[in-house]
Amino acid sequence: xxRWSYQVVELATGMLGGVKQAAAQEQLAKLGLQGWxxxxxxxxxxxxxxxxxxxxxx
Numbered sequence: 548x549x550r551w552s553y554q555v556v557e558l559a560t561g562m563l564g565g566v567k568q569a570a571a572q573e574q575l576a577k578l579g580l581q582g583w584x585x586x587x588x589x590x591x592x593x594x595x596x597x598x599x600x601x602x603x604x605x
């Protein structure tokens with residue numbers, strides 16, 4: 548059995564590819580209250596969502 552659970556979350560971006568900060572903070576804060584910890588963030592380029600990788604202990 549794995550010690551960790553993982554989740555990938557898409558963070559909304561604006562037209563120019565920047566993250567919508569308030570929405571991202573709200574989404575990540577909710578996940579943090581559920582025990583999720585942000586591990587990494589990947590920006591795939593303009594027109595694509597930003598991927599946030601999270602983990603929590605099972």
